[in-house]
Amino acid sequence: MDSKAKMELRIPSVLGYEKLAMDFAASAARMMRFSESRIEDLKTAVSEACINAIEHGNKLDASIKVGISLAVEGSGLRVEVHDEEGHMIEHVRTPNIEEKIERKDAPRGWGIFLIKNLVDEVQFESRPEGGNIVKMIIHLER
DSSP, X not given: OOTTOEEEEEEXXXXXXXXXXXXXXXXXXXXXXXXXXXXXXXXXXXXXXXXXXXXXXXXXXXTSEEEEEEEEETTEEEEEEEOSSOOOSOOOOOOOHHHHHTTSSOSOOHHHHHHHHHSSEEEEEEOTTSSEEEEEEEESOO
């Protein structure tokens, strides 16, 4: 895959469309010869980031898009997922696993935990023009 190529996809904020983004990222990773286990990690991380953007950022408003961009970065793939409506990211936290297991905390909230543990680098930012962006880098090998 060309190291200067940047690919973009925009999906409506409807649950289920994250699967398109997941397949989009997986196709790029296959072209880069990622192992199947790394591709599965990538698919899960992209799916979780898209679901967060759809639900929390764009509030399930089908008229508002979630953007996904992919670019080769060294021996890895940079993936950015952004919503258009989300508020400042102040709520990004790692869930307390013990509390969730003991049912002291809601069962939701695993997305951020999964993303952080499946990719090599991740940043959560608020965009000056509005919305949030999740920047992830996944390398060919862990």
